[in-house]
Amino acid sequence: MEQLSAAYQTLGKQLDAILDPKLPLVSNLANFSALLWLEMDNINWVGSYLINSNKDLLLLGPFQGKPACTTIAVGKGVCGEAFQQATTLRVADVHAFPGHIACDAASESEIVVPFYRNGQLFGVIDIDSPQASRFDESDQLGIEYLVKLLENKLGEEHF
Template identity: 50%
Template sequence: MQQLSALLAGEHQSITIMANTSALVNQVVSQLNWVGFYLYDHDKDDLFLGPFQGNVACMHIKPGHGVCGTAAQHRHMVNVEDVSRFPGYISCDADAQSELVVPLVKDGKLIGVFDIDAPVKGRFDDDLTKFLIDVAAIVVKSID
């Protein structure tokens, strides 16, 4: 957490914050194949692809669809141990076996979601989940 806080100190541009956060998490956490953000467009009611590290990804996701859309719609974290068992799963990356999505909410408004995929089932244990929720909180706090 200290490394991320130091990296983001004084920065308030959301794209810059999310780009470096994706890169850092991808570097320091093993067994991940996608780390990134989808940003929420309030006018279009749409999540659109933001900064990420990993394979080519879906460019748009509607709230309520897939893991990202479910987390966005309900504004709560979704931890899927086996994506093949998630109803309505959207396969943006065939290598993904598990997924964690944390909604980004600031001042009561949805900003987007922090999306992390892993090539193994059950990758997101309690410790890693807490770490990634804390990362998301730092991102939200850093954005103007």
């Protein structure tokens, strides 16, 4: 198994310092997105999509980047598929992904990591890049690690 890179270890320490379970969910998700936006190279969007009460739509959550799609049906696009399968999807070429939803035409690759809140699948973290094949196994391991840290710090309140 691949070891966590120094860059992701550092990001983990930074996240641990700024995320607080006493804060509302939206505050922690906003800081998560902001930190990754500042620290990751070659990305053009990072944010979250949260499941609605009917469990059929992902709704746009806090993000950094250009305005984005506000709803994504579960099972549609990379985000919807990752949520439905409850697994990370790393896509080297989004144009080759069947049913890809293009919110930003500049995006070439993407990684989507589902996350849980109180033991329930709750949403996805989505990161896009204008560079093809931007995300490798090391990135997947690192981002999944960061998402686990986030899960442990999500507060009870939505707002």
